Amino acid sequence: xxxxxxxxxxxxxxxxxxxxxxxxxxxxxxxxxxxxxxxxxxxxxxxxxxxxxxxxxxxxxxxxxxxxxxxxxxxxxxxxxxxxxxxxxxxxxxxxxxxxxxxxxxxxxxxxxxxxxxxxxxxxxxxxxxxxxxxxxxxxxxxxxxxxxxxxxxxxxxxxxxxxxxxxxxxxxxxxxxxxxxxxxxxxxxxxxxxxxxxxx
Amino acid sequence: xxxxxxxxxxxxxxxxxxxxxxxxxxxxxxxxxxxxxxxxxxxxxxxxxxxxxxxxxxxxxxxxxxxxxxxxxxxxxxxxxxxxxxxxxx
Numbered sequence: 001x002x003x004x005x006x007x008x009x010x011x012x013x014x015x016x017x018x019x020x021x022x023x024x025x026x027x028x029x030x031x032x033x034x035x036x037x038x039x040x041x042x043x044x045x046x047x048x049x050x051x052x053x054x055x056x057x058x059x060x061x062x063x064x065x066x067x068x069x070x071x072x073x074x075x076x077x078x079x080x081x082x083x084x085x086x087x088x089x090x091x092x093x094x095x096x097x098x099x100x101x102x103x104x105x106x107x108x109x110x111x112x113x114x115x116x117x118x119x120x121x122x123x124x125x126x127x128x129x130x131x132x133x134x135x136x137x138x139x140x141x142x143x144x145x146x147x148x149x150x151x152x153x154x155x156x157x158x159x160x161x162x163x164x165x166x167x168x169x170x171x172x173x174x175x176x177x178x179x180x181x182x183x184x185x186x187x188x189x190x191x192x193x194x195x196x197x198x199x200x201x
Numbered sequence: 202x203x204x205x206x207x208x209x210x211x212x213x214x215x216x217x218x219x220x221x222x223x224x225x226x227x228x229x230x231x232x233x234x235x236x237x238x239x240x241x242x243x244x245x246x247x248x249x250x251x252x253x254x255x256x257x258x259x260x261x262x263x264x265x266x267x268x269x270x271x272x273x274x275x276x277x278x279x280x281x282x283x284x285x286x287x288x289x290x291x
Contacts, residue, residue, distance in 0.1 A: 009263045168291075
């Protein structure tokens, strides 16, 4: 499906995950060429009167916002950054989000480490390469990287970097590190047995 | 997706949403998510509109190049290398 007629334009995407309020929107916004856009992925008030809501009691509150940014790499290659909805009850949307993604950034606030467990589990399960980005609020790093690695029980190969999500340069470095990591894994053949998520559709 | 020549001609004669989408995708390549966000509509609604327009030949849909999406390892690696050098140039 990737090869299309005449002027073929391709896009790639990177998923930005992490707990609620950890800096996903900030990170997307710091490097995106557009103001991060918000889209509502499922039923909203717009569907009232169109869809039959009577049978589904809780539908009035099911507005899911996820934001995304865009980086034009080339005239025919666009990189999209998708921030995941932070609330865990919207996990069902993640499958769609990660389909075809090249990798994920899991932003971690070390003061609330447990918030990222669910995201890590998800990517491990889907075998989507990810890295851990410790968002240094106030420029402070509260924990040693090795302690974080141990606490998260992640593989020694998974990169852990520190970042200031507000900084374009810092975010850029995080993305570069992720793509380098994915490339290294592929070249090493480590990913050979791990089909990317897109293959599973 | 982007608006085809036919889409540009027909955009105005179809529904308002279609015309807006054709306008958006005429100037610049857009993703489904961008269309949904700009039009303030749920993704699912945007998807249906876009699919209809694509079926009518008004829009050209470029599938995202997922790594391992059947393009083979070479495609994936080449894509990653392009993304990487693009990021370094930022």
